Amino acid sequence: MNIQAYIESGILEEYVLGTVSPQEKQEVECMSHIYPEIKEELMRTESALEQYALKYQTPPPASLKETLFAQMNFDEVTKPESAEPISTDVSALEEADRENTIKILPVTEQIITEEPVATESTVFTNESNTGGTVIYPAWAKFAAAASIIFALLFGWSVLKTSDLKKQNEELAASSETLKSEVDEIKKDAEYNETLASLYRNPNYKVVKMAGLEKSPQSAVAAIWDTKTNEVLLDVQNLPAAPQGKQYQLWTIVDGKPVDMGVLDQEFSKKLLKMKQANPGAAAFAITLEKTGGSPSPTMEDMFVMGKV
CATH class of the missing domain: 2.60.40 (Immunoglobulin-like)
Known part of the structure; x- marks a missing residue:
């Protein structure tokens, strides 16, 4: 096998860039195990691409942290006026019929019919003249904040992926240009070597x-x-x-x-x-x-x- 021709075919660069087919990927890995020259060239190519990526990497914007926290709203949520007031008188609840003490509230609201557990929920007092206490689960606020963070990170990830793809395309183009230049230099060297042998031949x-x-x-x-x-x-x-x-x-x-x-x-x-x-x-x-x-x-x- 002509190892040098295989190296110069450009398949090692495509393997590192991840553009080869599964069959070509398996072929490169197999050849690199068989021939030390191919493995050495593959490692050199990977190192060159890694150095290029490190040189042109773009860190997250410094303002990202402030932007995320600025969009987190932890203001107290009040019970809608249309909601029916719920009594928190424990003694009254015990005397009433148990079937009439539980009423359906809007989504994310919970009626206190027993002793509240402060460690699991956050209690807000209705400021209207109807009285009553509504509990909103603590996880609701964090779920909303997490969704905002996820959306921002997802958008930032899409932008970075697009930038990385563009850099890979530029790197591939640069690799092709470099490969052409190297091929031209090798061609000139071979031509000059042939000429030198002819000039030195006494025949x-x-x-x-x-x-x-x-x-x-x-x-x-x-x-x-x-x-x-x-x-x-x-x-x-x-x-x-x-x-x-x-x-x-x-x-x-x-x-x-x-x-x-x-x-x-x-x-x-x-x-x-x-x-x-x-x-x-x-x-x-x-x-x-x-x-x-x-x-x-x-x-x-x-x-x-x-x-x-």
């Missing part, structure tokens, strides 16, 4: 073609295998070919130009394989021709040239 003759009056800043190197006569082009600097045009390589053999093939339109940081060279080639040159090439070079559109 290759390097013919440097310098820019002419048409394009002084241009530079191209022809890497010629003197044993097989194969030619590779390293385009170091050459303007992009305009629409309908294409660069063409030539060798000069016995004073005459010989076609060596056209260059790919995308030639930057690529080794272009051209036609085999004639062993008697005295120079290499590149001209700008119509797309597909020309049987003879356009001398006024010659961009680079170099002697063997």
Whole structure:
């Protein structure tokens, strides 16, 4: 298995972000147990995301505590005027018929027919001229306060979740950008390493073609295998070919130009394989021709040239 290719596929970043399918999640966990390199990269990715989250975390607003307590109302609740007054005379209750002593009050009200227990309820005295005492359970106030706190915390949690999701999306985009940059750097490194090995190989003759009056800043190197006569082009600097045009390589053999093939339109940081060279080639040159090439070079559109 190509472990490096698996790491570079981006699945480890998706696993940490929680965007993989259950099957992919199981696969990553299995691979991390088998291959230490994958486990190490997974831990490094998790650490990087954790550091990012810690760096950009947002603490709860300082005013949240004051806002919650400001909305808690512990004012005394009075009995509605429409409610029927209830006598608290214990002796009268004992003499009356027990079936007539219990009356239905509005919700959350409780009639005292026996000795009240102060530790479980809060007693409020009706201030109307009808007299009577109504007990409201202590838990009613706390239930109302708890519902307010829950609503506020729920709203705050939704906002934080939205922010975290946005941060995760930004982090994923940043990871993709970073991955592309790393891939580009690796590609350049591999290309330079290949060039260095060719330049050091004694079997290759390097013919440097310098820019002419048409394009002084241009530079191209022809890497010629003197044993097989194969030619590779390293385009170091050459303007992009305009629409309908294409660069063409030539060798000069016995004073005459010989076609060596056209260059790919995308030639930057690529080794272009051209036609085999004639062993008697005295120079290499590149001209700008119509797309597909020309049987003879356009001398006024010659961009680079170099002697063997």
